[in-house]
Amino acid sequence: MTGVKEVLGAVVAAPLGWLARLLDTPLRLWQRLAGQNGMVAFFLLPNMAIFTVFVLLPLVINIAYSMTTGAALFLPERTYVGAAQFERLLRCTDYTDLMTCQEDQFWIALRNTGTFVVLQVTLLIVAATITALILNRALRALSFWRAVFFFPVLLSPVVVGLIWRWILDRNGVLNAALVGMGMDPVNWLLERNYAFSAAIGVTIWAHLGFFALILLAGLQAIPRDLYEAAEMDGTKPARVFWRITLPLLMPNMLVVIVLALIRAVQVFDEAYVLTGGGPGTATLFLTQYIYEVGFASLLKNPGLAAAASILMGGVLIVLTLLQLALGRKNERKGKLK
Amino acid sequence: MSRVMGFLTRRKGGTGWDWTDVFTFVWLGSAVFIMFGPALWLVMSSFKSPAQLSEFPPTLLPYEAQVVTVEGYDRPLPLFSVTDEAGTRTLAEVRRVGTVAQMVDPENPTEVQRINIANRTPVREVGFSWGNYLDPFLRFDFLTYTKNSIFVTGVATLITLLTNSMAAFALSKYEFRGRGFVVVLIIATLMIPLSVILVPLYSIVSGVGLINSLWGVILPTVATPTGVFLLRQYMLTIPDELLEAARMDHASEWQIYWRIVLPLTAPALAVLAIFSVVWRWNDFLWPLIVLSRQEVYTLQVGLNAYAGELNVQWHYLLAMTVITMIPVVLVFIFLQRFITAGIAGTGLK
Structure with missing residues (x-):
C-alpha cells in the first residue's frame, strides 16, 4: 500500500505542490497589501463566485422568470405576465376532475408524485428500519452485510434504470421466472399499475442501503446498558422494542423520514430511464414535468417550468426547515445528556 | 468452513430458534439475492449475442x-x-x-x-461475445463519452476540493464581518436541489456560452454547499495554536492553508473526493439538459440516448452499462468504509 501512496503522491501532489509554491510569492505580496481581510477575500472568492453565479443567482432569477412568458431564454427579453403562469398551472374548472385543468399534465404529475411519495417513503422507511434492526443484531461479518444493502446506492440512476428495464422486460428474467413457476408473464413496464409499482420498487432498491445505514448509526448509539437492564428485569423483547429501541431511535427516524420525503418529491432519473414517464402519463413525476415543459417538449414554456419548480421548491423548503428544526432539537437533547 | 457453519447456525440466545432468527436469515438471504442479483444478471447478459438475448426463457450463462x-x-x-x-x-x-x-x-x-x-x-x-464491449468503442462514440465522463469527474472533483477547502478555511479560521451570514447562506442552500433552479440555471449557463460544453456541466456542480459544510466542520477541530505558531515563524497565510491545514484535513478531503467522484460520474439530469450534441455526451447521457432509440441494441447497451458501472464498483470495493463512515457521520449523499 505504501508503494501506491508514494506513486500517487508523486503523480498528484508533486505538481500541485510546485504550483502552490509558485503562488506563494504573489500571495505574500497580496497579504502585505490587503492584510488579513484581503486573504479572506482571496480564499472565499473562487467558491463564492461560482456559488453566487450558479446557485444564488438562479434562485433569485427563478422568481422573476416564473412571472414571464415567451420562448426567449434571457430574462430581459421576456414579457412580464405577473402571476399568469401560476394561474395557468393551478386553474381547473372542476377540481374533482383533473382533465378539466388547464395544465392537466401538471396535475397528473402532482397526483403521481403525491402517491409516489406516500407509498415509496412508507415502504422505504419500513424496509430500512427492519434492515437496520437486523444489522444491529451484532451479526458476524457486519461489514459484508452492510455492503450488500449499500451496493446499489452508489450505482448511477441510469445504470439502475437500465438494469431493471432489462429485468422487467417482457422477455426478461422476471417473466421467465414467473412462467417457470407456472404463472402468466406480466407486461411490467407497459401496464400502468405495474409500471408505477416498478418505479417505487426500483427506487427503494436503489436507496434502501443509504437510509438503513443512517438508522443503523442511530441504533448503535443507543446505550447497551439500557438493554442489559431490561434483560435483567426479564422484559419481553417486543416491549424492549416499543419502550427502548423505538423511542430512542425516533429522533434519527424523523430526520431520515424527512430526508426520504425530500428525495421522493424530486424523483426523476431512475424512473425516467425505467419508464420514460409512461405508459402514457402513469409515471410522470414533477421533475420530469419541469424538465419536459422547460426543455424537451416542442411547446417549450420556460416560464411555466419555472413556476412549477417554484411550487416544488416551496414544498422542499418546508421539508428542509422541518429537518433543520428536528436536527437542532436532537442536538439540544444530545447536549442535555 | 467451520466459521461459515458457525455463522450460519448462530442464533440469538443459543437455545432453540427464535422467530427473529428465522426472519433474519430470510431477510439477509433474500437481500443477497435481490441486491447483487440484478447487477450480476446485467454482467452475464452483457456477454450474450443478440440472438441469445432475444431467447425466452433466457439462459443463465452466455x-x-x-x-x-x-x-x-x-x-x-x-x-x-x-x-x-x-x-x-x-x-x-x-x-x-x-x-x-x-x-x-x-x-x-x-x-x-x-x-x-x-x-x-x-x-x-x-462463450463470451466480447464484441459487445469492443464495437461500441470502435464503431460508436462510446470512447468519446467515456473520455468526457472522466474529464468531467476528474476536473470537477479537483476544483471542488480546492475551492471548497479554501472557502472552508476562510470560514473556520478567520474572524471577519459577515462570516455568520455566509455560513448561514451556505447551510440554507444545502438542500436546494438542482431541479428547482433548472430553468434559470440553464439561461445563465447559456448566457456565459457554456451550453454543449463540458465546463457547463462542471461549474454549476463544484461550489457544493455540502463540501464546504463538511470541510468547515472538520477544520473547526484543528487547534488555532498550530496556525499561530506558524505565523510566529513567518509563514504566509497561503502557506498555513497549504502546508498545515490541508494535510490535517486529509480524512475529510478523502471523503469529499470519493463522494464527488461518485456524484459527478453519476450525474444525469443536468448533463442531459446542457449537452445536446453527441460529441460532448457523458456516459450517462450517451447510455440514455442509446436506450431511447427505437430499436434498442441491448447487447451493446448492456455492455456499456457494465462499463459505466465499473468505476463505481471499484470505489465501492476499495473505499466502502470511508463512504459508510461518511454517511453515518454526516448524513450526506
Missing part, C-alpha cells in the same frame, strides 16, 4: 453456437444436434427452407440430408 468448417463449403456451418427416427447425431446446416433444413454430416460432406427443424437443437457451449 452461450455461443458452435460452427464447423466442412469440406466443399466456404463459410463455417452452424452445428446442430439432430434426433429423429434415424437416431441422434450431430449435423451441420447448409441452408434452411421453411421448416426443413438441408444438413450434412461433417465427416461425410457429400450426402445432404433433409431434416425437419423441430427435430434439432443448436450445439453450443459457454
Whole structure:
C-alpha cells in the first residue's frame, strides 16, 4: 500500500505542490497589501463566485422568470405576465376532475408524485428500519452485510434504470421466472399499475442501503446498558422494542423520514430511464414535468417550468426547515445528556 | 468452513430458534439475492449475442453456437444436434427452407440430408461475445463519452476540493464581518436541489456560452454547499495554536492553508473526493439538459440516448452499462468504509 501512496503522491501532489509554491510569492505580496481581510477575500472568492453565479443567482432569477412568458431564454427579453403562469398551472374548472385543468399534465404529475411519495417513503422507511434492526443484531461479518444493502446506492440512476428495464422486460428474467413457476408473464413496464409499482420498487432498491445505514448509526448509539437492564428485569423483547429501541431511535427516524420525503418529491432519473414517464402519463413525476415543459417538449414554456419548480421548491423548503428544526432539537437533547 | 457453519447456525440466545432468527436469515438471504442479483444478471447478459438475448426463457450463462468448417463449403456451418427416427447425431446446416433444413454430416460432406427443424437443437457451449464491449468503442462514440465522463469527474472533483477547502478555511479560521451570514447562506442552500433552479440555471449557463460544453456541466456542480459544510466542520477541530505558531515563524497565510491545514484535513478531503467522484460520474439530469450534441455526451447521457432509440441494441447497451458501472464498483470495493463512515457521520449523499 505504501508503494501506491508514494506513486500517487508523486503523480498528484508533486505538481500541485510546485504550483502552490509558485503562488506563494504573489500571495505574500497580496497579504502585505490587503492584510488579513484581503486573504479572506482571496480564499472565499473562487467558491463564492461560482456559488453566487450558479446557485444564488438562479434562485433569485427563478422568481422573476416564473412571472414571464415567451420562448426567449434571457430574462430581459421576456414579457412580464405577473402571476399568469401560476394561474395557468393551478386553474381547473372542476377540481374533482383533473382533465378539466388547464395544465392537466401538471396535475397528473402532482397526483403521481403525491402517491409516489406516500407509498415509496412508507415502504422505504419500513424496509430500512427492519434492515437496520437486523444489522444491529451484532451479526458476524457486519461489514459484508452492510455492503450488500449499500451496493446499489452508489450505482448511477441510469445504470439502475437500465438494469431493471432489462429485468422487467417482457422477455426478461422476471417473466421467465414467473412462467417457470407456472404463472402468466406480466407486461411490467407497459401496464400502468405495474409500471408505477416498478418505479417505487426500483427506487427503494436503489436507496434502501443509504437510509438503513443512517438508522443503523442511530441504533448503535443507543446505550447497551439500557438493554442489559431490561434483560435483567426479564422484559419481553417486543416491549424492549416499543419502550427502548423505538423511542430512542425516533429522533434519527424523523430526520431520515424527512430526508426520504425530500428525495421522493424530486424523483426523476431512475424512473425516467425505467419508464420514460409512461405508459402514457402513469409515471410522470414533477421533475420530469419541469424538465419536459422547460426543455424537451416542442411547446417549450420556460416560464411555466419555472413556476412549477417554484411550487416544488416551496414544498422542499418546508421539508428542509422541518429537518433543520428536528436536527437542532436532537442536538439540544444530545447536549442535555 | 467451520466459521461459515458457525455463522450460519448462530442464533440469538443459543437455545432453540427464535422467530427473529428465522426472519433474519430470510431477510439477509433474500437481500443477497435481490441486491447483487440484478447487477450480476446485467454482467452475464452483457456477454450474450443478440440472438441469445432475444431467447425466452433466457439462459443463465452466455452461450455461443458452435460452427464447423466442412469440406466443399466456404463459410463455417452452424452445428446442430439432430434426433429423429434415424437416431441422434450431430449435423451441420447448409441452408434452411421453411421448416426443413438441408444438413450434412461433417465427416461425410457429400450426402445432404433433409431434416425437419423441430427435430434439432443448436450445439453450443459457454462463450463470451466480447464484441459487445469492443464495437461500441470502435464503431460508436462510446470512447468519446467515456473520455468526457472522466474529464468531467476528474476536473470537477479537483476544483471542488480546492475551492471548497479554501472557502472552508476562510470560514473556520478567520474572524471577519459577515462570516455568520455566509455560513448561514451556505447551510440554507444545502438542500436546494438542482431541479428547482433548472430553468434559470440553464439561461445563465447559456448566457456565459457554456451550453454543449463540458465546463457547463462542471461549474454549476463544484461550489457544493455540502463540501464546504463538511470541510468547515472538520477544520473547526484543528487547534488555532498550530496556525499561530506558524505565523510566529513567518509563514504566509497561503502557506498555513497549504502546508498545515490541508494535510490535517486529509480524512475529510478523502471523503469529499470519493463522494464527488461518485456524484459527478453519476450525474444525469443536468448533463442531459446542457449537452445536446453527441460529441460532448457523458456516459450517462450517451447510455440514455442509446436506450431511447427505437430499436434498442441491448447487447451493446448492456455492455456499456457494465462499463459505466465499473468505476463505481471499484470505489465501492476499495473505499466502502470511508463512504459508510461518511454517511453515518454526516448524513450526506
